Amino acid sequence: MDAPTPGTVIAERYRLTRPLGAGSSAVVWEAQDSSLDRLVAVKLLHGGAAAHPAGREQLRREALALARLSHPRVTTVFDYIEWQDGDGDFQPVLVTELLAGLNLEDRLEQGPLLENDARLACAQLASALEAVHQVGIIHRDLKPGNVMLMSDGVKLLDFGIAQASSDTDARTGLVIGTPSCMAPEQLTGRGALPASDVYALGCILYWSITGRAPFEGETVDDVVKGHLHRLPPPLPTAGLPPQIAGIYRQCLAKDPMERPAAATVAAVLELRGAPAEIPGAVRPTANRTMVMQPYDASPPSSLAAQQQPAYMGPRVPQQSVPDDDDGGSYPAQPTFPGPPPPRRYNWIWMLLGALVIAFIAAATTALFMKGSQAEKQTKSAPPPGITAKTTPSGSATAPSGSATSSSGSPTPSTPSSSGPASTASPTADPNANPLAYLEGIRSQIDGFIAQGATVMDPNAGRDLQNSLTDLESSVQKAQQHGMKGGYLRDVQDKTDQLGSQVNDDQGQGLVNDTTASALSGELQNFSDALSNGGGDNGNN
Template structure:
């Protein structure tokens, strides 16, 4: 029996209207904020969890962390409170942005998404994860039911406040496991703090399901999670007509057993196309008619929800992401890395100044946080200008190797070798240069075959070498 009822007023401010969600951990109500005159969602910790002081402290701590997270693909947390009920019970609750749309779980009940839509959605979720990881928040329960599809793109629900899986989900330390079996990274069975790589694994499983309509592995229960860790079969390859091979490789990389081999969330967002700037319109949020009410008991005033940019739709008959586009974006300057201030990879003339419309680059994240969309007076450019000299191409080759090494996408010895080889390209006679280019191309192929460099990075390096040969054949200047 819920302790909440319609018309109940919390903190003399939030008036409950109707319950719109109910789960084992919580219930969610549509409510009116009678101070700021806007509709909100109120999520209350329910049942035995509400009576546990440790759980109340946990949800309060995580609510504070989630409230620091402002991102267009994250539902905003506005407030936290504890309702003292007439029977003496204390029920913690969160006040959050009320999101209109349908969950990805509801949408997938009708079948998989078209691959451009699935890739775009996953890029937006990855961007939200990267922003959270940058401030130390790990979601722990990425799954289709926690992704809302709206007119402005995907929004991640319950950020930093993942639901416990229930009394049957007990880890090796006897604690309740946080998450959902089908999206649960294998290393999370071990004790220890939450790791952003676990969110990346869950996103890989989510994108796999969105593309093919089923989970990558037959996991339904916590026993399945334990069994598959001991005897894990390979993930079946993605066979989706039109899906670029590099995107398929990226999905499988997210599902790697070793968390160190998974890409970071920011790198995922970049490669899946979520980091491109757009000019957001002003969003008009719904308001409520003013009513008379006593002064609020909550002194702090939550900030209004910020305007969110629309997600550009694919043109009819044209995919939203293509293999060439992914390569161009990677080569042109969208590799965002952990603990690095990210600039444009292909800055004009190698000066390090990003082209007009390029996203600003915050620090860190797992790969790091993806750039936030910002308005630009000029039309945003998704591809930086082509290099015009052989030296620029070589310099950008080295920059890409440096960033890949920082993201652990290439081993150190291979990176050193590639930097040395590219520095030797300009030496000697023209016929010697052609031979050196082929030698360097072979070395990249061998490194990719030996898993010393990930295949998407290898493809981008080969693309740069193609540009080098085109410039050399066209008689470009050396410097």
């Protein structure tokens, strides 16, 4: 069979104009549809694939898969024909809409996307996957190279190795897909599931934000070992709400049963920001679609003691959107460790910080005690500290006469109150009463705000208190569920986020070094308590 050339007319309708791209088995042409006077994309097999029945069947399956879908984020199929060329050979031809844009893999060669753009693109991909899974199809080869960035969003491409969710590729004894984005169950030959596409989506989310695949290596084996045995690298959290990092970790769970459905991922990835702008290499082998022998899921001896093993359970049916016990927008998070906690400070700096804080507190107290106490006394008491009485539910209550907001939260004191807000370290046991411990940190922040912008910028302090309120809410919810599982994981995530916020404020000069050191130390103590015992499992 002679290769088609520009000007070739297929089925007396599609005139080929120029090639758009080629893969190992097919080439895509731009063509003019004479019947409807429009430009289309025509996919033709070439080389051995055109002569091999399996290659022709693969293109036919792609046409059938696309024909079952009708979604703005999935390529639209226009036609599928069996064309008889001049030599009398039959060639399958797939005709789809012509997309004007840039391949995501090409775009990422130039660097990562902005956080909002990456979030938007992956939210649209999740929506496409939701539609794909609803009609019983598994893509099996989701990767940046199969995503097109366009002026109005993204399009999911290339269903060449897609299969019905009722099929199995485990029986062939071969692994088909792109190693950089393949789930552990695919790599070990147990077959693909809808959850396998969700795993690949998590890889694309990390790739889009960082500019690199989550697991890299010099060889395909190095990449596969990462997927099977290593924890996913933490997603940079700057500029991202905490639920994005949480859903990313869920997507990359080794166990497919712990991954959320595509519909859940689409709900969590908020559609904010504009689509990525369209601007225009030899790529690692692991980034290409491959047919491989299945890998052994057993970790090497050097990794077995320190890395998480791959999931070894049986095949599972197609998953549905999990029920969220607390009515939230996404399910409980996996229980494997998340990103590292905020950086620890050297104990010498902690000691010096404590001495400086004590000196500042003493000097501030002396200033407030000068003059007439009657003129400086107000009806407001300092915010409740760690020594306040606690209720049976575990939350600290203000001393008699202390000011609270209408919601019950303590109202920060000002320098005109009866005394300066306390900056003393919390004295409550974070294991026995985590809420009371957090109230002590809140009181510390009040005290730092009262000392002026050289110690803590007031707006930064209010932001920290808002984050602290969110953390306290998560603690209360976790206590209701025994401080276990995804609820405990959520508390740990928010603690890490708050620590990162303190570090960011310090870097911007909004919080001085001594104050940041003190707060980071308290948050580290709280995080350690969660890791060691998960807090008190009751509500006391």
